[in-house]
Amino acid sequence: MEEFELIRRLSPSYYRQSSVVKGIGDDAFVFRSSEDIVFTTDTMVEDVHFSKSTMAPHAVGYRALAANVSDLAAMGSEPAFYSVSLVVPPDWTEEEIVELYDGMDELGRVFGMDLIGGDTVSGKQLVVAITAHGYLQKGKARYRSAARPGDLLFVTGTLGDSRGGLEELLHSSPPFSEYLVQRHRYPEPRAVFASRLQGLNRLCLNDVSDGIASEANEIASASGVTVHVDRELLPISESLRSVYPEKAVEWALSGGEDFELLGTVSEQEKEELLRTAEHMKMRVTFIGTITSSDAPRVLIHSGEKAETLLPTGYTHLQERRSQ
């Protein structure tokens, strides 16, 4: 592959973001912002994080960027830029690489993001290392540590679908559930929703990359609270319930890579959050509450029964009383 030609082909002819001072073409990229800047990075390796047998290059690119955008969303920021470091093995063709970039661009366009740099080098195994920048109002970053006793726990969309889609592709036979496969390959990070909530005084956000069991534990630990989850309230899609009825709840808790948002909001600001969701026609489900705690943990409730929910998704009837 002629790297020079590839860069020319992939470099944007204009920039969507007005904060760009100098785009691709010099030693580095230059930008300017009066807002706070959020920066994140995420790396996907072939045969570790994905496989060509379940993901076309277009979906690989899309999903690699989606993981970054989801992190920007979890900070409450508006996505602005991304850069891509690509290691390309001999068995990937130039066309496949272009498809991979097209997949990123498909998601990038949704958020008005610009590709601002990166490099393409040779190697034994495909590696996609992406970084992304987002903007937010000064002081409005949404931390895991922001949950307070009395808050309500909410989650966007439905949970476990991505895990269900992977199961379809790996261990099932066609016809697959199109919905589940689509949710696995083309998840929709909730960055627009998150950035529209900048008016709220306080909001705790975490994105669902490892499953809500893990994310809820991060909130509990960072905020020093107990997070209560009601098992009956978990939002599970019709498709997941019908195709994998026995696995649906387990995957909703620990499936991961749904790139939904898990968060907490105060009673006072709950209505504003719901109005924003309704305006965007986005599903938001309240699935629990926050209480104060000497021993931060997550409790999952089912009827009268309460169990400790570990980050892995396993539960223990006996509550852990200490860290």
Added chain:
Amino acid sequence: MEEFELIRRLSPSYYRQSSVVKGIGDDAFVFRSSEDIVFTTDTMVEDVHFSKSTMAPHAVGYRALAANVSDLAAMGSEPAFYSVSLVVPPDWTEEEIVELYDGMDELGRVFGMDLIGGDTVSGKQLVVAITAHGYLQKGKARYRSAARPGDLLFVTGTLGDSRGGLEELLHSSPPFSEYLVQRHRYPEPRAVFASRLQGLNRLCLNDVSDGIASEANEIASASGVTVHVDRELLPISESLRSVYPEKAVEWALSGGEDFELLGTVSEQEKEELLRTAEHMKMRVTFIGTITSSDAPRVLIHSGEKAETLLPTGYTHLQERRSQ
């Protein structure tokens, strides 16, 4: 390797940069700046860009970051942050990974840089993908396109040493020239010098990553000028001249990875640049001039003779008259 434990061990306990709003530990990193922000990325792959046989992990980390810092220098900015995406193969031990990070920290400390994120994943081959951020006064980015007819061409330090050091390690036998090997493993990007020149009205800068033949052609092309280089004025170290007398000039032109700065400055601002260099005890050599041109190119002069210098370092007696 326990990634969690490794991150804890590598995460800074405090941040040197006051622009940090939120450091490592949430979904993303947050910062704030009233200055322009420069962003760059560079990727090194084992057995493509370096080999354990010539570079210890400490030097691999140092040099990977040095390539990024050199890009920040070439924009005239002051280095601030770096992040690291690392793909680790089974034959790298945790100790080696820590050494690699120590190498980065050794250089980062020189410039007061903070490690602000990244991830460590498994793979077949070591990949170090680094990104770095720098700051500069608004509108003071130093572009390749800023050279003007009448300017003087200058370069920092000496040229070709890194290539000489690599030759020592690959094709020579001990005792090696310690100076050349050190220049190969631990190059010194000129970011402090570059950022101290922010007072100059106009300055064209490019860092020497591919050899000055390549960098001078980039300046010629971006600025639409002819760059004249005087072969006799090329700064070559005593060591390179004595160990590789027959290769010294060739490597000075095309050796690459010296991470020096090649630039142009006006007659009027030449003295200020020299004063800054002298104050820092840094060698700066004027090696040529800039003239206007209908056909941007680089000419290398030796006595009465002038040849076209191609980006590869090859020369052509017959001048190219067109692009």
